[in-house]
Amino acid sequence: MKKILAISGSLRWGSSNHSILQFLGSMAPADVEYTIYNGLSQIPAFDPGLDNDCPPAPVASLRKLLTEADGLIICTPEYAFGVPGSLKNALDWLVSSSTLVDKPVALITASSAGEYAHASLLLTLGALTANVIPETTLLIQFIRSKMDSEGNVKDEETAKKLQETIAVFLKAV
Numbered sequence: 749m750k751k752i753l754a755i756s757g758s759l760r761w762g763s764s765n766h767s768i769l770q771f772l773g774s775m776a777p778a779d780v781e782y783t784i785y786n787g788l789s790q791i792p793a794f795d796p797g798l799d800n801d802c803p804p805a806p807v808a809s810l811r812k813l814l815t816e817a818d819g820l821i822i823c824t825p826e827y828a829f830g831v832p833g834s835l836k837n838a839l840d841w842l843v844s845s846s847t848l849v850d851k852p853v854a855l856i857t858a859s860s861a862g863e864y865a866h867a868s869l870l871l872t873l874g875a876l877t878a879n880v881i882p883e884t885t886l887l888i889q890f891i892r893s894k895m896d897s898e899g900n901v902k903d904e905e906t907a908k909k910l911q912e913t914i915a916v917f918l919k920a921v
């Protein structure tokens with residue numbers, strides 16, 4: 749049984765990014781355990797003084813989930829030309845633990861524009877020496893116009909790109 753952890757950079761109820769992660773999960777086969785992480789808002793602000801083998805419980809929990817996962821999918825918006833603070837904060841807690849070293853990662857930025865957050869996250873994931881699969885990095889712009897009010901991906905081209913992305917990612921893990 750392969751395990752995939754999915755993290756949304758948006759905490760918003762009704763988030764497009766969360767809906768995209770649900771859409772990707774709906775395409776995972778039965779032998780893949782696909783989990784959308786829901787603890788991002790519980791992660792405390794990064795403190796290098798507490799960054800050791802016994803970090804705050806939510807951090808330890810995230811590290812454990814990621815250690816056990818065969819792959820990570822990040823799907824995030826951009827805020828104020830950058831990576832959402834809660835997501836960047838969580839990634840900062842992963843640097844010293846080497847949790848993401850060589851871990852297959854898919855990066856989807858679904859935002860109004862998103863190119864700054866996308867580029868910045870690629871740099872951060874590089875610093876974490878994650879194995880970002882190039883064919884599974886996707887920047888989806890004007891995201892709100894590509895979703896319907898029920899959180900379905902209504903834009904056919906976007907849905908196709910997401911289907912291709914998850915297919916490649918599943919092969920990689």
Ligand SMILES: Cc1cc2nc3c(=O)[nH]c(=O)nc-3n(C[C@H](O)[C@H](O)[C@H](O)COP(=O)(O)O)c2cc1C
Pocket residue numbers: 758759760762763764765766824825826827828829830858859860861862863891892
């Ligand atoms: C405070 C704030 C700042 C934002 N700044 C940007 C931005 O710099 N670039 C961008 O592409 N979208 C920006 N957006 C728009 C988001 O991309 C858009 O709301 C997106 O749908 C959020 O993702 P979600 O639907 O998953 O919550 C911003 C939204 C908010 C609330």
